[in-house]
Amino acid sequence: MSKFKKKANTKQEIPTSALPDIIFMLLFFFMVTTVLREVTINVKQRIPEASQLRKLERKSLVSYLYVGEPKKTDQWGSEPRIQANDVFIEPSDIVLWVTQEKDKLDEVERDQLTIAMKVDEDVKRGLISDIELQLRKANARKLLYTTLQEVEE
Template sequence: MSKFRKKSNTKQEIPTSALPDIIFMLLFFFMVTTVMRENTVKVEQQLPRAEQIKKLEKVELVSYVYIGKPTETSVYGTEPRIQINDVFIDVKDIVQFVEEERSKLNEAEKNQLTISLKVDSEAKMGLITDVQEELKEANALKVMYSTPQEIDLD
């Protein structure tokens, strides 16, 4: 019969040669899938309800304009204000905003820019009309009003 001997110098380490590859794959995964918040809304909004809703196909061609009462009333007052890209603007600055947004797009997409108005239901129609007139002057004719989506339980 043969005799079995037990080896006394056995190593029980975990191989770590693939560990950097795994870490970088996880890093790239989270970098690709994470969406950064673009704007901090500084106005209160109670959006009106819509009866018909159409979803946009290219969200990257949408620029948002928020209209409503400021959340920090001690600093900005209680009158409805216009907010674009984390700053409050006047109505006369809308043309410049539209031109800046168009300059970020390539030539084929410049005419497809859509302005999304997120307007509080308590905002005065005069301010909204002024914004619409400035958008016409800037030749931004694709305007949509954002509303929350209702779920139909029928």
């Protein structure tokens, strides 16, 4: 019977001394790959999907416009609004806004300003084309519709 009673002499514990290092590596990964959000977005954002995406080259040359139904509908109504930085603006204010954004850039780079529009799926083309017209007037003619990557079959 004695041969059945033999016990393995190996240790049962998993060494956990490397755990902090693993967690630190994860931590550094997230610290490097993420950007702190600059503005609070006050409009609903369900970004449409597309497959033919292109990347923005230089983040410093990009200004963002958020378009969608306000999150606080009781305060702002349910009509889609345009958010620039932290405030809601009207299409007629866009020329002024573009001028302000251009002033933030170096003089040589002003014509390279790109507008990235984050538009909710359900916003109608009417509003968007009004914005486009104002952007043309303001001579900010590089436009990017932010979309998500469609999952390809």
